[in-house]
Amino acid sequence: MKAITLRKPEKNADKKSLAEIVKIMWVRDKWLYCLLIPGVLYFLIFRYAPMYGVIIAFKNYVPFLGIQASPWVGLDHFTSFFSSPDFLRLLGNTLWLSFLGIAVAFPAPIFLAILLNEIRFSVYKKLVQTCIYVPHFLSWTIVIGLTHVLFSINGGAVVDLVETIFGVRINFLAEPQWFRPMIILQGIWKGTGWGTIIFLAALANVSPEQYEAAIVDGAGRFRRIWHITLPAIRPTVVIMLILTMGSVLNTGFDQIFLMTNSLNRSVADVFDTYVYNVGITRGSYSYSTAVGLFKSLVGIILILTTDFIAKKVDKESGLF
Amino acid sequence: MSDMHKLHNTKPGKVFDFINIIFLGIAAIITLLPFVYVVAGSFATESELARRAFFVFPETFTLEAYRYIFTSEAFIRSIIVTIGVTAVGTLVQLFFTFTLAYPLAKRQLRGRKLLINMVVFAMLFSGGMIPTFLVVQALGLVDSYWALMLPNAINPFNLIIIKNFFQNFSVELEESAKIDGATEIGIFWRIVLPLSKPILATFALFYAVGIWNDFMSPLLYLNDSSKWTLQLLLRQVTISSDPNALGSLDPDYIPPAEGMKLAIIVIATLPIMTIYPFLQKHFAKGLLIGSVKG
Numbered sequence A: 001m002k003a004i005t006l007r008k009p010e011k012n013a014d015k016k017s018l019a020e021i022v023k024i025m026w027v028r029d030k031w032l033y034c035l036l037i038p039g040v041l042y043f044l045i046f047r048y049a050p051m052y053g054v055i056i057a058f059k060n061y062v063p064f065l066g067i068q069a070s071p072w073v074g075l076d077h078f079t080s081f082f083s084s085p086d087f088l089r090l091l092g093n094t095l096w097l098s099f100l101g102i103a104v105a106f107p108a109p110i111f112l113a114i115l116l117n118e119i120r121f122s123v124y125k126k127l128v129q130t131c132i133y134v135p136h137f138l139s140w141t142i143v144i145g146l147t148h149v150l151f152s153i154n155g156g157a158v159v160d161l162v163e164t165i166f167g168v169r170i171n172f173l174a175e176p177q178w179f180r181p182m183i184i185l186q187g188i189w190k191g192t193g194w195g196t197i198i199f200l201a202a203l204a205n206v207s208p209e210q211y212e213a214a215i216v217d218g219a220g221r222f223r224r225i226w227h228i229t230l231p232a233i234r235p236t237v238v239i240m241l242i243l244t245m246g247s248v249l250n251t252g253f254d255q256i257f258l259m260t261n262s263l264n265r266s267v268a269d270v271f272d273t274y275v276y277n278v279g280i281t282r283g284s285y286s287y288s289t290a291v292g293l294f295k296s297l298v299g300i301i302l303i304l305t306t307d308f309i310a311k312k313v314d315k316e317s318g319l320f
Numbered sequence B: 001m002s003d004m005h006k007l008h009n010t011k012p013g014k015v016f017d018f019i020n021i022i023f024l025g026i027a028a029i030i031t032l033l034p035f036v037y038v039v040a041g042s043f044a045t046e047s048e049l050a051r052r053a054f055f056v057f058p059e060t061f062t063l064e065a066y067r068y069i070f071t072s073e074a075f076i077r078s079i080i081v082t083i084g085v086t087a088v089g090t091l092v093q094l095f096f097t098f099t100l101a102y103p104l105a106k107r108q109l110r111g112r113k114l115l116i117n118m119v120v121f122a123m124l125f126s127g128g129m130i131p132t133f134l135v136v137q138a139l140g141l142v143d144s145y146w147a148l149m150l151p152n153a154i155n156p157f158n159l160i161i162i163k164n165f166f167q168n169f170s171v172e173l174e175e176s177a178k179i180d181g182a183t184e185i186g187i188f189w190r191i192v193l194p195l196s197k198p199i200l201a202t203f204a205l206f207y208a209v210g211i212w213n214d215f216m217s218p219l220l221y222l223n224d225s226s227k228w229t230l231q232l233l234l235r236q237v238t239i240s241s242d243p244n245a246l247g248s249l250d251p252d253y254i255p256p257a258e259g260m261k262l263a264i265i266v267i268a269t270l271p272i273m274t275i276y277p278f279l280q281k282h283f284a285k286g287l288l289i290g291s292v293k294g
Helices: A011-015 A018-028 A030-058 A076-083 A085-105 A107-117 A122-137 A140-151 A157-166 A176-204 A208-216 A221-246 A253-259 A271-281 A285-313 B002-042 B046-051 B064-071 B073-104 B112-124 B129-138 B156-167 B171-179 B184-195 B197-213 B216-221 B230-239 B257-274 B276-291
Strands: none
Touching: A018 A030, A030 A076, A030 A285, A030 B073, A030 B112, A030 B129, A030 B184, A076 A085, A076 A285, A085 A107, A085 A176, A085 A221, A085 A271, A107 A122, A107 A176, A107 A221, A107 B002, A122 A176, A122 B002, A122 B276, A140 A157, A140 A176, A140 A253, A140 B002, A140 B197, A140 B230, A140 B257, A176 A221, A176 A253, A176 B002, A208 A221, A221 A285, A221 B002, A253 A271, A253 B216, A271 A285, A271 B129, A285 B112, A285 B129, B002 B257, B046 B257, B064 B073, B064 B257, B073 B112, B073 B156, B073 B184, B073 B197, B073 B230, B112 B156, B129 B216, B156 B197, B171 B184, B184 B197, B197 B257, B197 B276, B216 B230, B230 B257, B257 B276
């Protein structure tokens, strides 16, 4: 909220009479209000109408009856979701992917940023950065299209390579135990380079004199990294970690959806893809809305909690 | 003693530098290797693709895959649709975002706080996939290209960034224009927007890349496969491996099944690569603006 309330509204504004206020609104600011119209309509139609639509999670929504006339069922959809085996499976799959991501994919850009920071030959550094940022801009469709070309059991380059080295032909795209490693691998390939930017920005604030002083004091390369570089990015790392923890339920729809197939579905399904499959494909609008509502409520609690913690750690950070 | 220091510092330092340079070089190559293979493979024959696991230069150079996809009506249509939706959608989204951000930057505006809270709440909570789908459906936008542009017309995070930018805008310029009798809309259009070109360009790129890469909206809202965007067609060809996805006029012709996958990936990546220098510059800036609160 801090970002927005930069200045308190003038106190005497409240003391004006209604007529004066109306006059101000319709004479002085009428063109500003005209400019507001499309944006406000957008929020009402595409953001707030769906929020109202969330009440179908507590109803048995029948399309031809409409939202109003559809019968209330209270928390039935929630209880049937929590008591179904799907719930624990989805939660497990989601948490597995998130925590694997935090353990493996999260440290990767930090590591890479530290190494990039050690390069003094700036043309080479720029060149490497230019290469590793590319995948960030590609859609998940392209990333998974590439994965299918390279990891296809029918002549995929990587499958052939693995067979030559290890003598086994692995169907990376179908075997359920390979689903999670593939998701993490794609995430690392797509996000690591881009992820370095925020850490490199933090490192840009370290004055070169600090390193020079350390060299004069006889500190070797690893001591300098340990005592100068790491402390410089520590606040950023902590904040990024906290924020990542706050979005553990957001596993990203496109990637998971496109990597899911009939053979790996048991480990692949997460909340978002489940909502799509049950809601859009099978038409259980109310039930899937309940699942989605549960996910976003838990998501809000996590975000607000982690934001609170982030602010305790560092007053300048946090989302609001 | 000082020699000792030098030895202590530079020799392991040089080894470190060497390993570091090699390592980062490998990281850069690994990132680009899939593209190199896809580009090389898209110009190779089907028999070479079946025979060789990995290569950087094709033995026989052929344009067969490109010739095939560019004669496919489904492919050409999806390209035209995607370019059109990206162009119009970017303008629509810029229009909605900037026209709302400008008045919200005016501190004297009554109801401003309420509207800003409305935006912030939408950042935290959304109706979710199904209720949004039902709204789009109720508006009759299923199978309409407007469904790819309007539901995401304003990104609340971007809106707040742009609002903060306008808050720091020169008030004098606007005041002098007001004295000359211009309305706020006139000021916005003729003075504020021309002076906001860099931020307009940044967000135009944000939105354009977002729409070009968008998979979920077309998946949700386009049932009719004749209306598909490039991302949906790409999925059908490369991930679902549907050999008939692109159709064929001649029943005797066997399409280059592997080559066409690679060629369509190349085509879908091409626009992003073409504007990549701008993307790198503007997106990095945008990321850092976003992480610094205004």
